[in-house]
Amino acid sequence: MPNKGSRPPLWLAVIGLLLYFGLSYLAPLFQDHNDLDGEAQAAPAISKAEAADLAIAFADHKFGLSPGRTADTLFQSNTVRSGYIQKEGLEEEYRNRFEKRYPIDYYEVEIRDGQATYYIGVNFNNRQVISYSASKAPTAKTEARPAAETDASSIAVSAVRDMGFDPAAFTLAGSAADKRPPGEFVFVSKTERIGEAPLELHVQTANGQAVSFRPAFPPPESFTLWQQMQDERSALMTRISLFASLLMALAALILVVRQRKQIDFARGALLSIVFLAIYVSNNYNLMPAFRTMHGSGPSEPDAVLYLWISNIYVALMALSSYFALVAGSRLTLDRGERPWAVWRDADFAGQVKQAMSSGYVIALFILGIQQALFFAATELFDVWAVNDPTDSVYNMLHPEWFPLLAWSAAISEEAVYRVLGVSLMLKLTRRPFVAVLVPSVIWAMSHTQYPVYPVYTRLVEVSVIGIVFGYAYLRYGFLTALFAHAAMDSILMGFSLMYSGDDRQAAVGLAYFFAPAVVGWLLHRLHGRFKPRSPSNPPLRHP
Known part of the structure; x- marks a missing residue:
């Protein structure tokens, strides 16, 4: 029987740190370019408020705005363009030739003025307006126009000129073959292109x-089809993971109902509530991110609807996590082991303190392993990732809340895929490796929807991490796996704040590196002061 009181050797943390910092130092020596995506992207040079002022001035000059207009600034990214130039190895060329005028990442200001909504793209590096659109066509301005400029094509040409381009450098593409709506024009550059993607100016009148x-x-069709195939594979793996997770949840529910007289229903309740509270708060924090998925009209109504749907889904996840913890603790007792310590146990303080320190050792080891996997994937399999505006700290109401999500991820994923998943597979197969591997692969499949390509590399990476978590659970217990997961995610999410370009956010991000240690220390101290009057280490119970 594994000794849950043992500690992981410190050399695991040493290996993790050496891998992480060693490969972080070596990576730039092997890579010629990695500046267009993820954390390497430069922070915005202007604030959201400054971008809003620029956008309002532009929209007022072009369309005319009422005094009652309102504006919100969102962070957006040209994800398809970023993906194409990374896949084809064109980052350096794009950076040198086009990045200043056609940035991958930019601010998008949403201006609401009565029944009309305007979206103004602002380059946050040079303060230039790069795009605009109106959801409801404003009434044409009344100033006199030359006769030659009264038809739609002439208006489109004038728009190209007004935005700082020379119409003579472009060819007006035909509309019949592309089946474009009336009033839409596409100007194709005669000289400017990146790879097989020509510069196009799209104008709607x-x-x-x-x-x-x-x-x-616009990338070539070959890239579009390749990315579509990758996304379809990701969607398939996500559906498989969801189906398998639902089967595990059903098994947990059946076990709880059948053994309800032997079930400790209080165990796991507090953790599930913590998960729910943090995740719902995070959903509200992501309201600006939800608004980036807008159509042509105002973004807020759809974002509110998405928020409520997300919260319902999260509530179901909390319920699933609770049943996973309850059923998993029963399965743990059935195989002759004690479940994790809870507050009413006399040794809770010592168990939490040990789990916290052991968790950091495992977390540092996993960070090193993950860095090695990233390095190998990038160098051997041409892996790349794109910015996702829906997951950016620039699209959060309170970015400093973001790393709290580490605890929600740790609670739900360790509950479902370790406490329940590993325990179920042990009961079915009696083989520890299979019991760890299968839930790890199911867990990894649910992570392939992240914008990392090719998608199978994310499956491999997260499966390996899941195996480490699984063995940490079997060898050192649930609390150690929980702290390890929370520490790893807190560090990674803390890095997101540190790269935001805001000194205060950077300090907060650094503080989150130590947040799980603080939680463990506080629980240890509080339990030591207010510990239960009578010890309650229950003997193993069997039905």
Whole structure:
């Protein structure tokens, strides 16, 4: 029987630190380019408020705004363009030729003025307006126009000129073959392209004026089909993971109902409530991120609907986590082991303190392993990732709340895939490796929807991490796996704040590196002061 009182050797943490910092130092020597995605991207040079002022001035000049207009600034990213230039190894060329005028990442200001909504793209590095669109065509301005500029094509040409481009450097593409709606024009550059993607200027006209302007580098069809195939594989793996997780949840429910007289229903309740509270708070924190998925009209109504749907889903996840913890603790007793310590146990303080320190050892080891996997994937399999505006700290109401999500991830994923998943597979197979491997693969499949390509590399990476977590659970117990997961995610999410370009956020991000240690220390101290009057280390119970 594994000795749950033992500690992982410190050399695991040493190996993890050496791998992490060693490969972080070596990576730039092997990579010629990694500046266009993820954390390497430069922080915005202007604030959201400054971007809003620039956008309002532009929209007021072009369309005319009422005094009652309101504006919100979102962080956006040209994810498809970023993916194409990374897959084809064109980052350096794009950075040198196009990044200043056509940034991958930019601010998008949403202006609401009565029944009309305007989206103004602002380059946050040089304060230039790069795109605009109106959801409801404003009434045409009344100033006199030359006769030659009264038709839609002439208006589109004027819009191109007004945005600082020379129409003579572009060819007006035909509209019949592309089946574009009336009033939409595409100007294709005669000289500017990146790889097989030419520069295009998309202009929409209505009511005698241009109501939309957008520069684009549409990738070739071969890339579009490849990415579509990757996304379909990711969606399939996500569905498989969801189905398998539902089967585990059903098994947990059946076990709880059948053995309800032997079930400790209080165990896991507090953790599930903590998960729910943090995750719901995070959903509200992500309201700006939800708004980035807007259509042509105002973004807030759809974002509110998405928020409520997300909260319902999270409530179901909390319920699933609770039943996973309850059923998993029963399965732990059935195999002759004591479940994790809870507050009413006399040794809770000591168990938490040990789990916290052991968890950091495991977390540092996993961070090193993950860095090695990233390095190998990038160098051997041409792996790349794109920014996701829906997961960016720039699209959060309170970025400093973000790393708290580490605890929600740790609670739910360790409950479902370790306490329940590993215990179920042990009961079915009696083989520890299979019991650890199968839930790890199911867990990894649910992570393939992240914008990392090719998608199978994410499956391999998270499966390996899951195996480490699984053995940590079997060898050192649930609390150690919980603290290890929370510490690893707190550090990674803390890095997101440190790269935000805000000194205060950077300090908060650094503090989150030690948040799980603080939680463990506080629980240890509080339990030592207010510990139960009578010890309650229950003997093993069997039905």
